[in-house]
Amino acid sequence: MEKEKKVLFTETVLRDAHQSLMATRMSTDDMLPIVEKMDEAGYYALECWGGATYDAAIRFLHEDPWERLRQIRKRAPHAKLQMLLRGQNLIGYRHYADDIVDRFVGKAVENGIDIFRIFDALNDTRNLKASLEAVKKYGAHAQLTICYTISDVHTIPFYTDLAKELTEMGADSICIKDMAGILTPKVAKELIPAIKAVIDVPLNIHTHATSGVSQMTYMAAIEAGADIIDCAISPFAEGTSQPPTESMALVLEELGYSTGLNIAKLEEIADYFKPIRDKYIASGVLDPKMLSVDPKALIYQVPGGMLSNLNSQLKQAKASDKYEAVLREVPRVRADLGFPPLVTPMSQMVGTQAVFNVLTGERYKMVPNEVKDYLHGKYGKPPVPVNDNFRRSIIGNDAVITDRPADHLEPEFARLKAELGDLARTDEDVLTYALFPQVGKAYLQEVYYPTIPEEQAEIKAPSQGETAESVIRIQARYRS
Amino acid sequence: MEKEKKVLFTETVLRDAHQSLMATRMSTDDMLPIVEKMDEAGYYALECWGGATYDAAIRFLHEDPWERLRQIRKRAPHAKLQMLLRGQNLIGYRHYADDIVDRFVGKAVENGIDIFRIFDALNDTRNLKASLEAVKKYGAHAQLTICYTISDVHTIPFYTDLAKELTEMGADSICIKDMAGILTPKVAKELIPAIKAVIDVPLNIHTHATSGVSQMTYMAAIEAGADIIDCAISPFAEGTSQPPTESMALVLEELGYSTGLNIAKLEEIADYFKPIRDKYIASGVLDPKMLSVDPKALIYQVPGGMLSNLNSQLKQAKASDKYEAVLREVPRVRADLGFPPLVTPMSQMVGTQAVFNVLTGERYKMVPNEVKDYLHGKYGKPPVPVNDNFRRSIIGNDAVITDRPADHLEPEFARLKAELGDLARTDEDVLTYALFPQVGKAYLQEVYYPTIPEEQAEIKAPSQGETAESVIRIQARYRS
Ligand SMILES: [Co+2]
Ligand SMILES: [Co+2]
Structure with missing residues (x-):
């Protein structure tokens, strides 16, 4: 009977796992050799783009984020490729005009994205509207997101109202995004059935292992009806990342859930990533403290x-x-x-x-x-x-x-394209500049005029995760 | 209603956590300043002795294991102090005669141990007999242990028969010892009620986080009736160690269980151990790979x-x-x-x-x-x-x-004492020699004749956990 119950897995090793453990520093070269295997492993989706990956690619890795996406797509013809999109902020740090949102989503679909996980930091659904429309327009899957937090007003009815609104807006699935890893089994047992009762699309749970409760939270969430969980293959699991894919799959299969995952293939994927993890630890890119628990x-x-x-x-x-x-x-x-x-x-x-x-x-x-x-x-x-x-x-x-x-924002694509001049060779170039005016321009100069001296490129110190640019801005202002 | 349900916690940071993460290398100096706080935190027991701690103390740390125990006891007048005892092997690597077992247990009680967790690698209960009798004789608590493993013959009835036998022998509590971290939620849900049904003493579950399922296994075990779980304070938790104490306590309290733990004190304990953990990582004693998951x-x-x-x-x-x-x-x-x-x-x-x-x-x-x-x-x-x-x-x-x-073993204490000659100043010295003939003697020489040149002390390379000596012996034989 229980055997009929399905749980789907989204693999985060190509995005959130390395974003959370080592400030998004995994290179495309370390990803590509295993993508074909990942394509065959039975995942619901591979999260591989968005969040801080674009910023880190051009700022620190001097890599073309679009080329990474195309190369992954080429090696994963079957799997659904997923990206994280910050609503009207896209993958940058301010609100962009709707024409930029439309172009960005269009290009992301064209280059290979199937599923857009869209969130707004305030859970203000108006900030999801333009990206949702664009995702629909380009024929992709819109996963609308509830940012989970704890406060006097963030009650179960608050979240169910929000879930209902997201469904009515046309969400193809809903995600509860617990970016802080503070969703507990107790709350999951109450929150998930309440949300499931008001939505008719799949419910995805996203958490982080940071505080040492995530395995239990996923288990409680699944028992309460969650459809999809986000996990990371073991070498990049736990700590500030997600619970381990293989462990969750083995436990759930034994309990009678069907995950669709091929354990032997997962093991090959883990064997591939283990020396890569060790390399990043040895070079200091992955600080071992990130692997430990902090409740x-x-x-x-x-x-x-x-x-x-x-x-x-x-x-x-x-x-x-x-x-x-x-x-x-x-x-x-x-x-x-x-x-x-x-x-x-x-x-x-x-x-x-x-x-x-x-x-x-x-x-x-x-x-x-x-x-x-x-x-x-x-x-x-x-x-x-x-x-x-x-x-x-x-x-x-x-x-x-x-x-x-x-x-209140005027269209800006044409203006930015003009500003960028002969560095604007593709629409993707204009988007890079729109999203990261200084770093993006420096990156494009590197690409098109590789002889230009290094010091023109704005190099910043590594900092953790999505917060990089805005923390620096706020701290700079504090000091000034 | 559920609020009446109690779960007790045994803290492993002073024994199994550092044995599993860094080959038992935590020094007494790193333990003592926090023991008073640990005494007040509401733990059921502090596991702080036995296993490989004795061997590591004399072999690598050049410390007196008995003095460590006395110093901990002095600072923890209230908490129950627990040790791990390998039945007739005590804390060494062969079967010792009954008179050695009796002396060792007597001295351990005298120096501060309250609870003896006694196991035999084969689950041969005859190998527990002498230590059980000694523990009873000296008025301490005998926790008899089921070594959990997976095989065709290790069925639920096998384990319930064993549990019944251990209770009949006079166990004050029973431990399911999952040394490999392979006990899953599914099995816990079946095994624990079956065992609880045939015993009338508390049931303690011991697992390791290695394979990324331990939080879920503990939760399933507790829901199925387990009374005590072994956890490690967060800086020394997860990886090859146990699940984090604070996280498990917070989750269980929220679910209506009473743990008796004081979260504020746990946090102080965690704050104390965090820089110590970082120090051992920085010095290479704690290999960060030990902190990660391996399913x-x-x-x-x-x-x-x-x-x-x-x-x-x-x-x-x-x-x-x-x-x-x-x-x-x-x-x-x-x-x-x-x-x-x-x-x-x-x-x-x-x-x-x-x-x-x-x-x-x-x-x-x-x-x-x-x-x-x-x-x-x-x-x-x-x-x-x-x-x-x-x-x-x-x-x-x-x-x-x-x-x-x-x-089949003759009494050996008197013979060994004679052999040891003037290095046998206390019964503890004779036990050190009995348990670790070469390393123990070298250690005693260092203590009593500190001018003796270093090369007489047998220094071996670090190796993982309890297995040190026997692995080396087997490998040496293989090579020869
Ligand atoms: Co995340
Ligand atoms: Co253990």
Whole structure:
């Protein structure tokens, strides 16, 4: 009877696993030799693009992200290729105009993407609209995403309402994205049946192993009706990455679930990636601390990455003794800002504001520009409205955007193409420039004028995950 | 209602966690400053002695294991201190006479041990008898152990019969010891209620996170009625160690279980051990590979440590291409030998015999002396009797011990004390010499005659876990 129950697996080793463990530094050369095997292993999907992969490819690896995608597609004719898209932010760090969104999605489909996992940091569904429309227009699969967070307002009814809205918008599947690894078995047991009851499309659960509960959370989620889980092949599993593909598959098969996975092929894939993992450990790219467990995220209900950012900001300010005070300030700032999920860019804004509030000794004496933009409505709608008096105390009587933020953006593709001049040889080039004006332009110059001296390329220090650029911006402003 | 359900935690960071992750190399100095905090955290027990700790202390750390125990006891007046005892092997590598067993247990109680987890590699209960009697005599808690393994004969009824026998012998609690990390949720769901039904003492589950299923196995075990689980504080958790204490406690408390643990204190303990873990990683003592997942044990139903031993034996013999052939030979050898559990020393015997059988091209052309001793009955009774013809083909018509092997051993304490001469200043010294004749004597010479040149101390290369001495012996014999 139970044998009829299916669980599908999305493999993250080509995207989230190395993004989470080693700041997205896996090279295309390390991926391609095994892609054919991955194509045959029985996965539901291979997550292989989006998130920070594009940024890391042009910024650190000096690789063409589009060429990586085409090469993967060529070797995986059967598997569904999946990418992570930050809604109106695409894979960059600001809201882009709708024409850029349309072009980007079109090109991603053309180069090989089948499934788009689309999320907005505020769960503001208006920020998903343009990418959803584009995905539909180009005939791909739109997986709309619930960013999971914990707060007074993020209740089961809040999430079921959101899930219902995403289905009504036309989601082909729904993802619960637990970017911080704080979804627990208890909550999964309650949340998943509630969501399944209001949707008629597959439900995908995404978590991270960081806090040492993810295997249990997946098991509870599956028992509660989840259809798809995200796992990483064992050499790149656990720690800040996902639970191991083979282990989850073996356990579930033994319990009578059908996964469609071929264990022998998974083992070959693991054997392939093991020396690659060891190579990145030996070269220092993969810090072994990333492989270990840190339950602090679970204790403070704050993502682990945010905790370590706060810690290092306070160290830089020689105020490490204020750590507990800042941790107590975080939920207060979050409440003031309408309980945003603690994901990029909100985790940086909330964290930096909490640090400011504690270090200056006066709440909101100093406010980063990003927080002001947020209060102007430029990022979208907070989960609950911000108190009017609070807002006025920060941005006075400035006008506030209450409709879709991107409605205020003029088309920009043609302008950017013109700006880029003879570096704009393909639409992909223009997108690279649109998404990463400085780094993208430097990259294109490297490609088309390889003799140009190195120092023109803007090289930045490695930093963790998707948060790179915005953390740097906020910290730069703090120092200035 | 569920709130009444209790789960108790045994903390392994002072014994199994560092034994599994870094070959038992944690120094007493790294333990003592946090023991008072551990005493207050609400653990059921602190596993802190036995296993390979004694050997590693005198062999590699040049530390007095008894002094470590006394110092821990002094700082933990409330907590129960637990040790791992290999039945008639105590913490050494052969069967010792009953008088040694009695003295050792007596001294362990005197120096601070409350709970003895006693196991025999063959699950031959006669090998537990002398230590059980001694533990009772000195008024401590005897936790008798089922070594969990997978084979045709290790069925649920096999284990329930064993559990019943252990209870009848007088076990104060029972442990299911899954040394290889191959106990799955499915089996836990069946095995644990079956065992609980025939015992009236608490049931403790011990597993390792190696194959990436342990969180799920613990959860299934607890739902099925397990009373105590073994966990490691997060910096020394996962990988080849146990699941993280804080994570399991948080998840279980949220599900309505009462753990008795103080999360704030656990966090302080984790904060203490994090830089210690990082120090051992930086110095190379903790190989980061030990922190990662390897589901191969689950696939081959063979402990991970045995797989890597086989791999390195074959590499040394320049026969890496025979790996698959050896893996196929392992279950055949195991069947020939009556399906022994694959734990020290049986895992080494079975593995080496399988290598011999494949490399010589003729099964049992070459047989290690340990296997011959085993067939003579010197290790005890196999789970099922060895075929007579098979035995005769190896050891001819030699007499076979069928009663308790230790009944054939003369008392040895007095003799060894005399042998040791003026190095025998305490009973503990005699035990050190009894357990580790060469290394122990060298250690005592260092202690009492510190001017004696270094080269008299027998220094061996680090090797993994409990298996150190016997693997080296078997490999040495193979080479000679
Ligand atoms: Co993720
Ligand atoms: Co163990």
